Amino acid sequence: xxxPPKGYLCLVLHAHLPYVRHPEYPxxxxxxxxxxxxxxxxxxxxxxxxxxxxxxxHFRLTMxxxxxxxxxxxxDLLMSRYYRKLQKLLExxxxxxxxxxxxxxxxxxxxxxxxxxxxxxxxxxxxxxxRILTRFRALQDAGYLEIITCGATHGYLPLMVKExxxxxxxxxxxxxxxxxxxxxxxxxxxxxxxxxxxVDKMLRQNGITFSFLDSHGILFGVPRPKYGVFAxxxxxxxxxxxxxxxxxxxxxxxxxxGYPGDYSYREFYRDVGYDLDYTYVRPYLHEDGVRRNIGxxxxxxxxxxxxxxxEPYSPSRARDVAASHAGNFLFNREKQAxxxxxxxxxxxxxxxxxxxxxxxxxxxxxxEFLEFLLxxxxxxxxxxxxxxxxxxxxxxPEQQILEPEPSSWGDKGYHEVWLNGxxxxxxxxxxxxxxxxxxxxxxHPSAExxxxxxxxxxxxxxxxxxxxxxxxxxxxxxxxxYSVKRTREHVSRFLGLDHQIRENRxxxxxxxxxxxxxxxxxxxxxxxxxxxxxxPIYA
Amino acid sequence: xxxxxxxxxxxxxxxxxxxxxxxxxxxxxxxxxxxxxPRDPHWMHAYWEVAPYTWDEVEQNFGREVRASGRPVLRCHxxxxxxxxxxxxxxxxxxxxxxxxxxxxRGGTWQVELGLVLPDGRFVLLAISNTIQLPAGQxxxxxxxxxxxxxxxxxxxxxxxxxxxxxxxxLEMAKISALRWExxxxxxxxxxxxxGSASWARPREMHKGFWLVADCELIVYGATEPxxxxxxxxxxxxxxxxxxxxxxxxxxxGLLGIPIQAxxxxxxxSRAVEFAITRKTQ
Numbered sequence: 001x002x003x004p005p006k007g008y009l010c011l012v013l014h015a016h017l018p019y020v021r022h023p024e025y026p027x028x029x030x031x032x033x034x035x036x037x038x039x040x041x042x043x044x045x046x047x048x049x050x051x052x053x054x055x056x057x058h059f060r061l062t063m064x065x066x067x068x069x070x071x072x073x074x075x076d077l078l079m080s081r082y083y084r085k086l087q088k089l090l091e092x093x094x095x096x097x098x099x100x101x102x103x104x105x106x107x108x109x110x111x112x113x114x115x116x117x118x119x120x121x122x123x124x125x126x127x128x129x130x131r132i133l134t135r136f137r138a139l140q141d142a143g144y145l146e147i148i149t150c151g152a153t154h155g156y157l158p159l160m161v162k163e164x165x166x167x168x169x170x171x172x173x174x175x176x177x178x179x180x181x182x183x184x185x186x187x188x189x190x191x192x193x194x195x196x197x198x199v200d201k202m203l204r205q206n207g208i209t210f211s212f213l214d215s216h217g218i219l220f221g222v223p224r225p226k227y228g229v230f231a232x233x234x235x236x237x238x239x240x241x242x243x244x245x246x247x248x249x250x251x252x253x254x255x256x257x258g259y260p261g262d263y264s265y266r267e268f269y270r271d272v273g274y275d276l277d278y279t280y281v282r283p284y285l286h287e288d289g290v291r292r293n294i295g296x297x298x299x300x301x302x303x304x305x306x307x308x309x310x311e312p313y314s315p316s317r318a319r320d321v322a323a324s325h326a327g328n329f330l331f332n333r334e335k336q337a338x339x340x341x342x343x344x345x346x347x348x349x350x351x352x353x354x355x356x357x358x359x360x361x362x363x364x365x366x367x368e369f370l371e372f373l374l375x376x377x378x379x380x381x382x383x384x385x386x387x388x389x390x391x392x393x394x395x396x397p398e399q400q401i402l403e404p405e406p407s408s409w410g411d412k413g414y415h416e417v418w419l420n421g422x423x424x425x426x427x428x429x430x431x432x433x434x435x436x437x438x439x440x441x442x443x444h445p446s447a448e449x450x451x452x453x454x455x456x457x458x459x460x461x462x463x464x465x466x467x468x469x470x471x472x473x474x475x476x477x478x479x480x481x482y483s484v485k486r487t488r489e490h491v492s493r494f495l496g497l498d499h500q501i502r503e504n505r506x507x508x509x510x511x512x513x514x515x516x517x518x519x520x521x522x523x524x525x526x527x528x529x530x531x532x533x534x535x536p537i538y539a
Numbered sequence: 540x541x542x543x544x545x546x547x548x549x550x551x552x553x554x555x556x557x558x559x560x561x562x563x564x565x566x567x568x569x570x571x572x573x574x575x576x577p578r579d580p581h582w583m584h585a586y587w588e589v590a591p592y593t594w595d596e597v598e599q600n601f602g603r604e605v606r607a608s609g610r611p612v613l614r615c616h617x618x619x620x621x622x623x624x625x626x627x628x629x630x631x632x633x634x635x636x637x638x639x640x641x642x643x644x645r646g647g648t649w650q651v652e653l654g655l656v657l658p659d660g661r662f663v664l665l666a667i668s669n670t671i672q673l674p675a676g677q678x679x680x681x682x683x684x685x686x687x688x689x690x691x692x693x694x695x696x697x698x699x700x701x702x703x704x705x706x707x708x709x710l711e712m713a714k715i716s717a718l719r720w721e722x723x724x725x726x727x728x729x730x731x732x733x734x735g736s737a738s739w740a741r742p743r744e745m746h747k748g749f750w751l752v753a754d755c756e757l758i759v760y761g762a763t764e765p766x767x768x769x770x771x772x773x774x775x776x777x778x779x780x781x782x783x784x785x786x787x788x789x790x791x792x793g794l795l796g797i798p799i800q801a802x803x804x805x806x807x808x809s810r811a812v813e814f815a816i817t818r819k820t821q
Contacts, residue, residue: 158576158577159576161574161576161669196577197672215700215701216701218700219678219697219700219701220674220675220676220677220678220679221679222675222679222681223679223681223682223683224678224679224681224682224683224693226683226693227696228693228696228697228699228700229700229701230696230699230700243700245700245701246700246701247699247701336699340696340699343692343695343696344696400683402683405674405675405676406577406672406673406674407674412579413579414577414578414579414580414674415576415577415578415579416578416579416582419576419578419584420791421788421790421791422791424584424586424637427574427576427586428566428568428574428586428588429564431574432568432570475791477791477792477793488563488564491564492564
């Protein structure tokens with residue numbers, strides 16, 4: 001019988017995009033966030049996991065698929081738009097295979113690779129009738145994947161004042177998860193990994209048993225953690241928290257060893273959208289005709305050289321490098337596990353947490369790296385095994401109890417990214433909306449008809465305004481105008497509904513308009529905002 | 540309360556809500572409130588609104604001159620087991636409507652009162668905040684009774700856990716941690732720069748072992764005649780009794796313009812100073 005492993009690797013991918021859906025425009029640029037992520041990240045990850053499962057490779061992965069992302073991936077309008085996009089991309093890839101026949105071997109090899117990838121995306125998308133979540137769910141049901149939830153709209157919990165507002169972010173997420181995955185979630189990725197005391201109790205009340213903290217969330221906990229971030233802790237509220245491992249974060253990103261910057265990997269910024277003849281690429285650009293990334297790129301990182309001096313990319317060479325990086329990563333995990341096992345006297349768990357969108361989109365070879373890594377873990381050694389937090393806790397239920405440090409994974413480790421001079425203006429509005437939502441829920445214990453619809457829509461508008469994405473984008477100055485616009489829009493829509501409900505003058509066309517546009521959480525129930533003493537017992 | 544709402548009037552057509560919402564949101568909700576939020580171990584943020592009904596009440600109790608004679612402060616109480624233990628006052632501009640409050644001690648439980656300190660020392664309460672807890676920002680002194688490791692081993696584990704670096708990430712590191720933001724910036728119709736330009740560097744990597752964290756903020760101060768009317772960035776500010784004023788600003792990367800204008804009591808003379816500050820973090 002095989003020896004038990006010396007340590008465990010818990011790989012966590014956080015998949016999230018803010019809810020962006022604009023039926024009022026035939027062609028909306030920010031919707032591309034989703035479309036590119038499907039083609040470049042979600043489908044390749046899914047494909048990778050399905051292949052491993054088919055080959056009988058033992059692996060465990062944990063992945064958060066946030067409620068906004070689940071809702072977008074289940075939205076008919078967005079999915080039909082995605083399918084159209086994919087058709088265009090396929091058309092271009094086919095033309096590219098023709099065009100590169102006369103060019104050097106690398107270009108042609110790369111063009112064929114894109115065509116294969118896009119066809120694969122099409123096959124998967126068609127086979128599941130445009131519902132790729134069903135395929136993720138199947139992987140979870142088969143025991144390979146642990147899908148966890150997140151705040152309903154990725155709302156930043158520590159900066160919410162009303163308990164009911166936090167509670168609603170969690171409850172709605174749990175309900176929505178059940179709708180998509182057929183069972184309640186066991187774990188949660190706290191939005192921005194942001195913890196504040198009391199949240200743990202709320203998680204537990206909603207049936208959630210584990211979550212994650214940035215390393216200092218555990219290291220600065222009280223009392224001192226016995227095993228640093230290499231063993232989970234239980235919070236006083238009864239939730240197991242796993243700490244983020246910094247070494248594996250650095251290994252992927254450090255100056256000396258960072259994998260994605262390897263000179264053989266694909267260069268992100270040389271895209272046919274900029275490189276090829278304008279009339280040739282024009283049909284594949286947005287309606288405004290501005291040159292942008294399309295998603296077909298022929299060059300490799302090459303070195304510290306200008307974009308114009310990049311050399312052709314070779315998929316087969318990049319694949320070899322991904323394999324060797326996976327070997328290097330595993331070697332380091334083995335050493336880490338052996339050392340920690342010796343010191344701790346119990347098998348450590350190393351939690352490597354990454355944004356899912358890193359793999360495939362930014363780091364094009366990321367999914368291949370993961371596939372090599374998981375295969376090597378399965379076939380080549382016995383020191384390290386992959387696990388999920390749930391599985392680890394089942395095997396090692398006795399852990400230290402400590403009060404975690406309020407923290408986040410943002411700059412400087414606390415709340416400043418979401419609370420500074422560029423975005424602090426949003427909180428007076430968000431807080432007043434939360435307060436009024438609670439008042440509305442308390443004063444309407446059993447609304448029906450139009451009033452009920454208006455109340456449910458008010459909840460949606462509040463939730464959409466609360467996305468931490470908007471505050472973050474204001475801080476970093478990216479898409480700031482869009483983020484400001486979205487915040488104002490949802491706040492004013494909420495206030496409009498609030499006013500109409502209170503005045504008993506609800507306009508149905510207004511409600512219907514908002515239901516069509518801000519259609520996240522079709523089954524939301526405004527009662528989740530009722531104050532605790534009034535709320536019905538949650539089943 | 541609904542009569543004081545500044546909610547949009549019932550729209551004749553929903554089209555007004557179609558795109559972008561209103562040009563700006565009203566700052567007044569007609570409710571007196573003071574809200575406190577934690578930022579990090581040393582800093583908290585308070586914002587407030589003082590509604591007319593509160594002023595009426597205060598003037599009734601303390602006289603009409605109270606607004607002119609009282610010095611607005613945030614009285615910051617450190618709490619222990621729910622009891623007020625000690626406090627310090629921070630002078631604020633009421634019109635600023637929000638303030639970042641620094642506490643020299645890390646962590647702790649806090650509650651803040653907004654009020655006016657009268658010349659005779661009395662404190663006139665305008666609003667009282669919620670209670671918050673600031674993060675400790677350091678390794679706990681408290682050890683588990685059943686400690687698993689020897690001190691040296693614990694220190695090693697702590698270091699391996701990233702102990703020397705925790706909480707000192709840079710914004711770049713934060714972006715690396717949350718790569719979706721690199722992803723999002725690649726596609727934005729609202730962002731001027733085109734991806735592909737040289738400025739779109741790869742994320743800067745974190746250095747190992749040795750670290751530095753630094754940030755800067757901005758304090759603007761000045762003085763004029765005590766009865767002058769002064770605006771900073773177009774907002775009215777309240778002068779101290781001796782005509783001095785000071786304000787603290789967050790200073791993000793980029794260009795920050797701070798126009799200051801003073802008009803004398805009679806309104807026939809004015810002076811202006813404008814600062815243009817560029818912050819560039821490298």
